[in-house]
Amino acid sequence: MGLGSTAKKIQTLSDRAEAMYKQVQKLQQRITGLEEKTDETNETVARLDHQLTEQRALLLAIAEEQGLNGEEILAEAAIDDVDADESSPAEAAVGETTSE
Structure with missing residues (x-):
């Protein structure tokens, strides 16, 4: 009887460990996805910043050309x-x- 109870506890512990492992895997996937999104966002911000700088220079040149x-x-x-x-x-x- 003692072995059956121990086996049941071990099985319960094993089930919990497996569930936690699956949760950790999901979290790792989410973190990886967030890192990729962050990288994409950083690239977009850098690109937009560069475009904004170009547009500002262009507008300043046009203004100067117009005597402003x-x-x-x-x-x-x-x-x-x-x-x-x-x-x-x-x-x-x-x-x-x-x-x-």
């Missing part, structure tokens, strides 16, 4: 963006709650 100061236009646009961000309703609401 492209850097000044970009600086003004950046200031406008900062002003718009500072006066957004969400920012105002946060400021009101923190000052009370």
